[in-house]
Amino acid sequence: MKIRIITIILSLLPIISIAENIKGKVIEKQKTGEVIPLAGASIFWKNTTIGTATNADGVFKLNSTSKSNTLVVQFVGYETKEIAVKQRNKNEIIVEMSPNIALNEIVISKRKLGTVLDRNSPIQSQSITGAELCKAACCNLSESFETNASVDVSYADAATGAKSIKLLGLTGKYIEMMTEKNPNFKGLASVYGMVYVPGPWMESIQVSKGVGSVINGYESITGQINIEYQKPQRSPKFYANIFANSMGMSEANIITSAKLSPKLSTSILAHAQDNDKEIDHNHDHFLDDPMVKQYNFINRWNWDASQFFKVQFGGKFIDEERIGGQKGFNENEANNIDNAYRINIDTRRYEAFAKFGYIFPEDDDKSIALITNFASHEQNSFYGLRNYNAEQKYFYANLLFQSYIGNLKHKYTTGLSFVYDDFKDYLSGDNLGTNRTEKVAGAYIEYTWLPNENITLQTGLRYDTHNIYDNFVTPRIHFRYQFAPKSTMRLAAGSGRRTSNPIAENSFLLASNRSFDISDNLKQEKAWNFGFSLTQYFDLFEKGFTLSADFYRTSFDNQVVTDLDYSVNSVRFYNLDGKSWANNYQVELKFEPIERFNVTTAIRFSDVKADIDNEFKKVPYVNRYKGLINLSYATNFNKWQFDFTTQFNGDMRIPSTQENPSEFQRREESPAYAIMNAQVTKRFRIWELYLGAENIGNYTQENPIISANNPFGEHFDASMIWGPIQERKFYLGVRLTIE
Structure with a gap:
């Protein structure tokens, strides 16, 4: 084959x-x-x-x-x-x-565009700009997709504040998360990594659907999300963003940059977040929002050594303490059943990165680059009476060469990559753990054919040798055809692989009585993804419209199944024995009915099924459909801006709780519901004020925590979340920019 x-x-x-x-x-x-x-x-x-x-x-x-x-x-x-x-x-x-x-x-x-579709790329991708990020609170990356129709983000449980991200109907572990083309947020950072990226730090976010480029590795299955931070050479001299909301959370972000010489510039990005209030609006004695203290810092440098040689490097540090669970925990007493149920997650993460780029003086279409990244992540935590401690050291290097064959209609990129991933974790009580070191060396080539302005064909192939999972080949192909002046179609196909870390990637399930049952010698996951998209630009009533429609299918050969159906008291992890697929259909329409008034509407349907517990059934916690309406209006000179977003969430299957006593049983299918958010922004010369509300309709999941009055009992479960768990909240923020 x-x-x-x-x-x-x-x-x-x-x-x-x-x-x-x-x-x-x-x-x-x-x-x-x-x-x-x-x-x-x-x-x-x-x-x-x-x-x-x-x-x-x-x-x-x-x-x-x-x-x-x-x-x-x-x-x-x-x-x-x-x-x-x-x-x-x-x-x-x-x-x-x-x-x-x-x-x-x-x-x-004119008003800056919020989301920009890449018309020339053979890969269906869009860029979420800073203008789009300012339409909502956007405290961190997990809140950056409220106005995006393709990416879903929701709470994974009702106690820790963990966020679950989905693309093409599948969870975030199948998305390749990157920061400036460096694969990131793997393993221990897969659950909380999105809250490690403050919103004001981001220059833009690139979201691509389907298998990505082989240049960035073999792990992209449903898509890629790449974050571009603010750059020293383009950052303002001083930027500040102060934010607070009605849940007691406050944060401050500061960006400062300096050009030390025409060739050397540096910037510092600092973030502090504090929420120390025990808020319990639904009176179940559990905190509605975890108490979080986070300190986040980046220092980055840009050195244009010459016209042809450029260097970027920097370091990042994160210190976060996350506390959830019941109110009234006494820190001076032992953590036992006589004390309140408490969740405490203490994280420290260090990162260092460097990029070196050289453009050949005799031909600037030829270049060579080296991209490197190192991360050290330590987590010490307890969930009630269970301790979960882990550490991970990750190193990534990618050496690539770009050139062409004969002329610029035949371009190629080839290179070598290396990944070192040392992962250790241990879960007490269940007596489970991982002690694994992955070493993966890879080689790849990607060829792009541009016969004219209407056609782009990109084929890629990479070969990786793995110290645990032997050798494997990853093929990918992307095709773009502009068959009419305003009509473009894209086709994509390819495979991807990934190594599963069951406990780390599902640590939010520890906020329950479920024991973890992990099969021995789990195999590496493998999947195929096929996609088709169509983009049409047209005029109606002298107004420009953009219509896009796409279909993607992901089919697994060897998936690691997270089985919540076998028992209400356990979660099982085992390799797929049967079928598993995810079909995703989406239609999106963007237009500007009047000047400075932008409208985005979208509808998406997902059909995600797998063989779970010897039965082919819907995968739980996947909405059957989702709709989006985003309205954004700015007055002349952008002095005032008004943004309103409604998300329509369809029904989803919920794992059965029929084993529980009747008072602890829950519905097996969620209702459809809508969430409304709004924001008003007033801009002045160098600063702006924004005021907003989330969940305006105040719709929440009733009694989200099962057996909240007895969290040490066998029926306790805070992880069965299908809808909003926080009531209506308001926020206020100020941005100051000195260029």
Whole structure:
């Protein structure tokens, strides 16, 4: 089978043909003479829909076309420029932009886009910009998808504050989470990693569906989420965000940057969060929201050693204490059944990263880069009378070379990667633990064919040798075809693998009486993902609309099943013996009915089934459907902004509790419900004030904790969560920016 797949992929590599590309850079030259690259500027051929955007260094590359010889360059707050391109050569076009300034230096500009679809990538992906992140509270990454139709985030239990993320109907462990192309939040960080990324720190988030690029590894199965932090060379001199909500949580974020020389810049990102109030609105004697103290710090550097050699490096530190459980815990007494039930999770995490990039002077389409990342994660915790302690050391390195064959219609990236993952954990009471060291060396090649501006074919193949799971091959293919001026289709297929860490990835289930039953010698998970998407741009009533529809299917060969159906007193983990699939359908429509009023609507259906407890049935805790309506209006000059979001959540299957006495039994299918959030933002010259409300309708799951009055008893379970567990809450925040 593998040989047949490889043969098919190689047969798709076309014969080399002649190509011509336009390369350039968009900049602003300040009065001091300093040159600032403009990232995210739009470049397109005049009177066509063929275009692209500049990258983080202000650089763009665009296929030539016979339809036009005039480039249009646009950027918010700058005058639009048109460049006549008369000769097709490899000389870089330098486009110097001028601020669009009226009297008294008032910048008149259009509203920034919130979510941007990548029109040219063969992989279906979208970028969530800073403008979109500011539409909601966005205290951390887990709250960044409230206005996104593709990604679901919800509470995993009613005691710890753990968040569960889903994409294409499957949990977050099948998503490859990355920070600036570094695979991250694995193992011990898989449950709480999203709260380790403060919202104000993020420059943007890239979300792609389906199998990703082989360049980033073999673990992407349902998609990739990549976080771009604020960069030293582009960060404001000083930024502050102060936030508080009605649940007693307050936090502060500070970003400061300094340009030590024209080539060297640095920034510090600091975050502090504090919530020490025991709040119990539903009077079940359990905290509605865990008490959390978190200190988070990054220092990062950017060094442009020369025009061709660039370096980024930095370090990160996280210290968090998370306390949940019953009110009235006495810290001066022993942790036993005579004291209140308490959950305490103490985490320390250290990270260091470095990137080295070199562009060949004789040809800037050839480059070599090294990406490295190291993380050390320690967690000491107890859930009632059970202790769970773990530590993980993770190292990642990726050396890649980018070039082309003959001309720029035939590009390729090839490289070597290495992963070292030392993972240890131990769960008392159940007497279970892991002591595993993974060493994975890999090699890959990815080829991209661009015969014209309408077609992109990307094929990838990687080979990895694993010290535990032997050797394996990962093939992937992506195809983009713009079959009409405003119509684009994409196809994708490929496989992915991952190593399961059952206790760490399901630690929120420890907030229950369930014992953990883990089969010996669990095999590595393997899955195939196939996807189709269609994007259509059209005009109606002289207004522009964007319609996108997609279908993705994930099929597992060897899944690690989390079986909550076998017994109410246990959770079993074993390799799949039978079938498991996830089918996901989504339609999304974006339009602007009037100027500065953006509307996003979406509907998604999920069919996720697997052989669980010798029966082929729906996987629990997956909504059958989800709808989204997001309305956003800004007044002239963006002085006021109003945002409103409604999420419609369909029914889902819930594991049976029929074994329990009648008073501890729960429904086996959740009802459909809607959640409404709103925010108002007032902007001033250098600061802005925002006020919002979440769960406006005050809809909550009734009695979310089973046997809350006897948490040390056999029926206690705080993990059976299908809906909101927090009542309506309000928040207030202030942002200050000094450029």
